[in-house]
Amino acid sequence: MRVLDIQFRSGGDLWYLENGHGELEKSNHCNKVVIRWILREKGVVLSGPEPSTLIDAIPVGVLRRAILKSINESGQSILANPAPYNNRFYQTFVVLHFCRKLHNLHTGVVGSKRAGAEWAKNHLGQSWVDLIDRAWGGRPNPSVSIRQPADEADFKNTPELVEKVKRAAVEFAAADKM
Secondary structure, X not given: OOHHHHHHHHOOOEEEOOOOOOOOEXXXXXXXXXXXXXXXXXXXXXXXXXXXXXXXXXOHHHHHHXXXXXXXXXXXXXHHOOHHHOOHHHXXXXXXXXXXXXXXXXXXXXXXXXXXXXXXXXXXXXXXXXXXXHHHHOOOOHHHHOOOOOOHHHHHHHHHHHHHHHHHHHHHHHHHOO
């Protein structure tokens, strides 16, 4: 086993920079299956070896189970206490993040937020298109948008989208027999 591989598998703390913060901190926030998949499959080498030589391949079933778990756990957290997400940054982030997660679950690969948003607009139903489009439009300048209140109607509809994604994920998992 490679030395770096041990750290990536351990779930241990890595250096992390939270949105809107100015200092790095040690956290296990990014030492997750999905992040390791992105790093291995999409990582850009600035110096040193290819990520695929440091991180073992992640089977699609493992990736899908991690995505399903993330949808359920983060969805439950948001639904239990939506108040912290009542700003423009987090409200739009939640919409796009859940669209992306559901898209990733269906494809078995990690795609972009844009791809997830477009996929969701075609698969979640017409009633969600405007919310997703407004979320996409709300992405610029996170250092400002985190200090702005969320649109009241969009904030009200965001937990409903989270519920819809959670149900769709469970249905997919049951049909796919994950």
